[in-house]
Amino acid sequence: xxxxxxATAGCSDVSAPGVDWRRCLxxxxxxxxxxxxxxxxxxxxxxxAKLAGAKxxxxxxxxxxxxxxxxxxxDLSGAVLRGADFTRAMLGDANFLRADLRQARFFxxxxxxxxxxxxxxxGTDLSGALLGGALWVDGQKRCxxxxxxxxx
Numbered sequence: 005x006x007x008x009x010x011a012t013a014g015c016s017d018v019s020a021p022g023v024d025w026r027r028c029l030x031x032x033x034x035x036x037x038x039x040x041x042x043x044x045x046x047x048x049x050x051x052x053a054k055l056a057g058a059k060x061x062x063x064x065x066x067x068x069x070x071x072x073x074x075x076x077x078x079d080l081s082g083a084v085l086r087g088a089d090f091t092r093a094m095l096g097d098a099n100f101l102r103a104d105l106r107q108a109r110f111f112x113x114x115x116x117x118x119x120x121x122x123x124x125x126x127g128t129d130l131s132g133a134l135l136g137g138a139l140w141v142d143g144q145k146r147c148x149x150x151x152x153x154x155x156x
Contacts, residue, residue: 021059056094130154 015028019038026046030053037057045065056076060083067087074094081101091111095118102122112132121143135151147155 014024015030017023017025019035019040021039021041022043023040024044025048026044028048031049031051032053033050034054035058036054037059038055039059040063041059042062043060043064045060045063045068047067048065049069050073051069051071053070053073055070055078056074058075058078060075060078060080062082063080063084065083065085065088067089068085069089070093071089071091072093073090075090075098076094077097078095079099080103081099083100083103085103085105085108087107088105089109090113091109093110093113095110095113095115097117098115099119100121100123101119104124105128106124107127108125109129110131110133111129113130114134115130115138116134117137118135119139120141121139123141125141130153132153135147135153135155136149138147138151138155139145140147140155145155150156
């Protein structure tokens with residue numbers, strides 16, 4: 005029986021469900037409304053990328069970097085994003101339903117209107133994050149309009 009060949013990232017591969025972009029530098033690229041469902045984004049960099057409306061449900065993206073990226077309205081439900089960096093990212097109306105966001109960084113990110121129901125936020129840095137109108141992890145509480153850093 006032949007040994008299994010480890011999958012390698014295809015950084016030049018087109019966006020598609022299940023694409024393997026681990027450790028890829030995709031800074032400043034445009035992926036509006038892209039379907040990246042189940043993609044492997046471990047250690048990938050999407051700084052300043054445009055991912056508005058993208059489908060990122062179930063992605064594996066520990067330690068991925070989305071600094072200053074536009075993920076407005078993106079679906080990140082069920083995504084594994086432990087240690088991901090969303091510093092200054094635009095995440096308005098994004099869906100983080102049941103996402104693993106442990107140790108993620110949302111410093112000064114815009115999460116207004118985002119859904120965080122069932123998300124795991126242990127150790128997550130929400131310093132300066134705009135949370136007005138976000139649906140909190142309990143699925144019941146809607147953050148007050150003036151919520152910054154904590155859901156009020």
